[in-house]
Amino acid sequence: MQEDPRLSSLHLHGHEAALKAFRTALSSGRLPHAWLITGPPGIGKATFAFRVARIILQGEDPESPAGRRISAATHADLLVVSRSFDEKRQRFRGEIVADDVRPINAFLRRTAAEGGWRVVIVDGAEWLNRSAANALLKILEEPPPEAVLLLTSSAPGRLLPTIRSRCRKLDLTSLEGHDLQRIVAKQIPDITPADMQRILDGAQGSVGRAFALLVDNGGKMAGMAQEVLKGVSASRAYQIAEIVLKKDDGFNLFFSMLSDFLQNEARHSARQGQKQSASLAQTWEAIMRLQTETERFNLDKQETLLEAMTLVSKA
Incomplete structure (x- = not known):
């Protein structure tokens, strides 16, 4: 915690x-x-x-x-x-x-x-x-x-x-790796080296995200986000939404991971000169707007997750 x-x-x-x-x-x-x-x-x-x-x-x-x-x-x-x-x-x-x-x-x-x-x-x-x-x-x-x-x-x-x-x-800028490592180690002294490395790799200098990643035991949330990028069926989207919402702060963590993966895909496509880079960038903007509006106006998180997964699958 x-x-x-x-x-x-x-x-x-x-x-x-x-x-x-x-x-x-x-x-x-x-x-x-x-x-x-x-x-x-x-x-x-x-x-x-x-x-x-x-x-x-x-x-x-x-x-x-x-x-x-x-x-x-x-x-x-x-x-x-x-x-x-x-x-x-x-x-x-x-x-x-x-x-x-x-x-x-x-x-x-x-x-x-x-x-x-x-x-x-x-x-x-x-x-x-x-x-x-x-x-x-x-x-x-x-x-x-x-x-x-x-x-x-x-x-x-x-x-x-x-x-x-x-x-x-x-x-304020994102924390350096050594600062983040000290903070995590102080709160969780028995953390395994593998979990520490996983957190440092994915936290992007954010303490809040580091502790959220700890909730994602075995990287299950990250795996589901990557699965969505490849396209999922409506029934699978419902399954993923249910799993995400059962996790503490799972909604924000899932959106954060989905956002990162989309950004990486957009950059990769742009470097390769692929036309879909613009579509990926637009999708990223759309899902970030969805997340913000859902938090701000207390909208239904399951519906937001399903809409975001539909947008990403189309992109």
Whole structure:
């Protein structure tokens, strides 16, 4: 299981350049009031945001009072906003709504409990719906003193341009293999060399994806994705969809693998001068849009999987 970003922020791996850029801004005395932390999914953007919060709130030492409160999620000057979890459906809601953002105003109006800064983390800002985004924009337009907002996003293009323009951007890159290996080994000390190599080969520098790949025992999910590329019958597509949805986060992992294989096929076809490269690229765009819309609007995942497999089989 992937470690809680509050705790993993105590031993951040990688992202040294971005962390240095933040420390430089802080020491200059002209700290921007809002930061947009971007990068591919699963590379530790939330972990980085919590590390920045620890720096601002003087909680880098895990044994310090501030450090202990951040780890325990009880620090009065740190507020975290993200997609809420739907207990009934057992999944995260498809968007961040205005009610999720509204507590930020009250939080920033009051005096810092510990006499210093107040920090707000908006994790997954691309999930803000229009009302929530407008509410956040108003805060960014008139930020209170000694307050910092940290927005993380895997898809900053979905944010309002006016939100992006009011943030200092920090781009995080995929983790190096040795950093990823240390993170995985810390969480799963008894992992076999074969599984470690399989994860490093497929994770593409993403911690989130590395742990998702662990769920794919023996590479079964990858095998099914490759099978779909060759074309599957309607009955086999239903079987694959059922298997995928029984896995923890199987939906996202399957789409991620299918996307990678499609991209590789498209590049190979383009290098060979084959006409189908354009069709493969269009199919890749279509299935990525399907995945995004399904997550955002809580659409039926089985229907989405079947539609994606139909598109890929045709391509």
